[in-house]
């Protein structure tokens with residue numbers, strides 16, 4: 001895929017920029033910025049940055065298959081795993097959307113769709129903590145940057161180019177309906193064998209994670225021994241949940 005990279009000093013949100021201009025921009029366009037004033041996370045959360053991270057969004061508008069959209073955040077996680085590997089970092093992947101180093105989140109993925117009669121475009125937003133020295137009190141136990149792991153300083157655009165190469169490689173498989181890239185998630189899944197809380201069709205349940213299926217669904221077993229297969233959603237580690245209510 002051809003990528004045109006538009007690099008700004010400051011924007012509200014790189015996802016919002018692509019949303020406003022997706023009709024004029026071509027497939028593969030990337031918007032990145034040194035700082036976002038209104039960075040968005042999943043589930044309506046904020047994504048704050050201190051100008052030391054890599055924040056960008058990638059526009060997809062060709063070959064959109066609505067039934068396969070849910071695979072894209074998983075694919076992106078796998079591409080990020082491969083990207084970090086290029087910088088000698090061993091990540092793990094927390095299904096469905098997070099990339100972790102040393103058990104803490106270094107990267108988040110937010111996929112948004114623009115839908116009219118059909119899905120017109122997809123916007124894949126990524127925030128990767130690169131050179132941050134510290135994080136706000138409320139997330140400092142859960143967040144980490146590449147710099148905190150290695151002591152090195154990373155070049156935003158170098159990491160961005162490394163990601164785009166990794167993404168393109170896996171996306172070419174995805175377009176051929178070859179989802180073998182999911183093995184990366186299956187082999188480096190952070191949640192395997194962990195006890196979690198999750199919301200299943202409106203019900204909060206406690207379960208143990210068994211693993212990621214070949215099709216990307218998360219298999220868990222609930223307290224009654226029933227096996228459930230999740231397509232999407234949020235899972236919270238039991239220890240983390242306990243901590244947040246204490």
Ligand code: BTN
Pocket residue numbers: 012013014015016036038039040041042043045047055056057097107108109110125126127128
């Ligand atoms: C998450 O909640 O984990 C997802 C975070 C996604 C943040 C990125 S930063 C670049 C892009 N622009 C945004 O406003 N959000 C995404």
